[in-house]
Amino acid sequence: MGLFSRGKSKDRPDTGAVEAELSDELDQDRRDETDEIADESDADISAATARPLDRSEVEDDTDYLNLGAIWLRGQQGMELRLEVNEQEQQITGVTAVIGESAVQLQAFAAPRTEGVWIDIRNEIAASIVDAGGTAEVLTGEFGEELLTRMPQAGPDGRTVFMPARFVGVDGPRWFLRAVVSGRAAIEPAAAEAVHEVIRTTVIDRGEEAMPPRELLPLRLPEAQGADQAEADDPGAAGGPDLNPFERGPEITEVR
DSSP, X not given: OOSSOOOOGGGSOOHHHHHHHHHHHHXXXXXXXXXXXXXXXXXHHHHHHSSOEEGGGOSOOXXXXXXXXXXXXXXXXXXXXXXXXXXXXEEEEEEEEETTEEEEEEEEEOOSSSOOHHXXXXXXXXXXXXXXXXXXXXXXXXXXXXXXXXXXXXXXXXXXXXXXEEEEEEETTEEEEEEEEEGGGTOHHHHHHHHHHHHTOEXXXXXSOOOTTOBOOBOOOOHHHHHHHHHHSTTOTTSOOOOOOOOOOOEEEOO
């Protein structure tokens, strides 16, 4: 027997009402699906932007300290140290120090069609292990990274193992390497401020043709901007303080 039996017109069900009800349900389902897609899209956009940016993605650069290939957004209490190759008179990297944590940033040229982090990560791991340290691949906020313990000679001659995390980000024709040291290398609570430095970094690749893995040029910040930052708040986040930072936590092993 069918769902609806044949009868006189006055006994037939109101098919118009049934169709209207089904239509309303379908419309509601579509709205729910649209809302879910929108939520997922918003989450994807948020996740996509929680990373270092390319110069082309930044319209307002007034909040950044321009160091050439690397632009940094200051934080309260952050100090900067520029690392210089004295022989070649070349700035090779910039280190941001926050409390007892630090992150060294270096930007390199990369191929247009593929990233280089996987190969570089494997090379770093092999080098550290060959030197007697350890290297473990973990998944962090910026993807796969290396958690390492690098052997060094301590002040008393004993071998100490310095914890460090190597973070790599492949961008459009550039690669950013961040080396996290100090407490941020081993304590998640201390790592957030350092992660904010990484995720707000901007890379200005430039248009010059360069071989893959060549260091992108860095330079001193413009004197006017540095002088203004110092005048507004000496030693504040925006003003570059080139003082060296103290050692972070060490793991000591007696041999």
